[in-house]
Amino acid sequence: MDYTPTRRPKRRHKKKTAQTVTKVILFLLGVVLGILLCILQKKIYICSKSKANCYLQTTTTERLKALNNAKIPEWVDRQFIAIDGSSRNGTELGGMNDIVIHYIGNPGTTAQQNRDYFANPDSDVSAHFVIGLDGEIIQCIPLNEMSAASNWRNRDTISVEVCHPDESGKFTEATYKSLVRLTAWLMNASMLDTTHIIRHHDITGKDCPLYFVDHEDAWTQFLEDVKNCEP
Ligand SMILES: [Zn+2]
Numbered sequence: 001m002d003y004t005p006t007r008r009p010k011r012r013h014k015k016k017t018a019q020t021v022t023k024v025i026l027f028l029l030g031v032v033l034g035i036l037l038c039i040l041q042k043k044i045y046i047c048s049k050s051k052a053n054c055y056l057q058t059t060t061t062e063r064l065k066a067l068n069n070a071k072i073p074e075w076v077d078r079q080f081i082a083i084d085g086s087s088r089n090g091t092e093l094g095g096m097n098d099i100v101i102h103y104i105g106n107p108g109t110t111a112q113q114n115r116d117y118f119a120n121p122d123s124d125v126s127a128h129f130v131i132g133l134d135g136e137i138i139q140c141i142p143l144n145e146m147s148a149a150s151n152w153r154n155r156d157t158i159s160v161e162v163c164h165p166d167e168s169g170k171f172t173e174a175t176y177k178s179l180v181r182l183t184a185w186l187m188n189a190s191m192l193d194t195t196h197i198i199r200h201h202d203i204t205g206k207d208c209p210l211y212f213v214d215h216e217d218a219w220t221q222f223l224e225d226v227k228n229c230e231p
Pocket residue numbers: 101102103149200208209
């Protein structure tokens with residue numbers, strides 16, 4: 001009889017402790033779930049607000065997939081060159097990290113002439129796109145394959161070659177307009193931002209695209225124009 005009063009409170013105490021532990025566990029689970037939901041919501045919000053901001057939250061493979069799922073605009077003339085083992089070797093891109101801008105370096109030539117040159121069996125160079133003197137855009141290589149334009153960065157970049165009327169390498173107004181439009185489209189379609197638009201010069205130190213190497217201010221302005229462009 002003497003034990004009963006002392007044992008009962010002990011059992012009650014144990015029960016209370018178990019309840020408290022359960023409450024703490026449930027509380028912690030709630031906190032973790034809340035944090036996960038916040039992260040998910042923020043990601044969806046950022047992605048819907050601006051695709052470009054998704055860069056840090058996407059992998060190189062996801063960006064390549066997104067680019068290849070995007071519908072090619074009607075202002076792009078698709079004239080793929082044949083797989084020949086050099087200009088187009090048919091190797092798939094390993095990812096999508098940067099858009100590389102080039103200049104043709106052969107003043108006065110047209111986009112069609114350069115596309116046909118890539119297709120020539122003697123050629124071992126190519127680009128995904130060539131932009132002509134009148135602003136015409138020809139696509140030469142599919143967006144899931146490597147081009148032969150940017151040295152060791154061919155494996156994870158999309159290349160754009162640009163025609164120019166003279167030795168200065170400066171683009172015509174129509175060419176420039178198309179370059180801004182195409183670059184903005186590529187940037188959005190692959191969820192990149194302007195820090196991932198680079199010059200061939202930034203890879204190898206080559207004077208390409210010449211005008212944008214000689215005029216840093218023009219390159220800065222170009223990136224600004226791409227940022228503000230609705231392709
Ligand atoms: Zn180049």
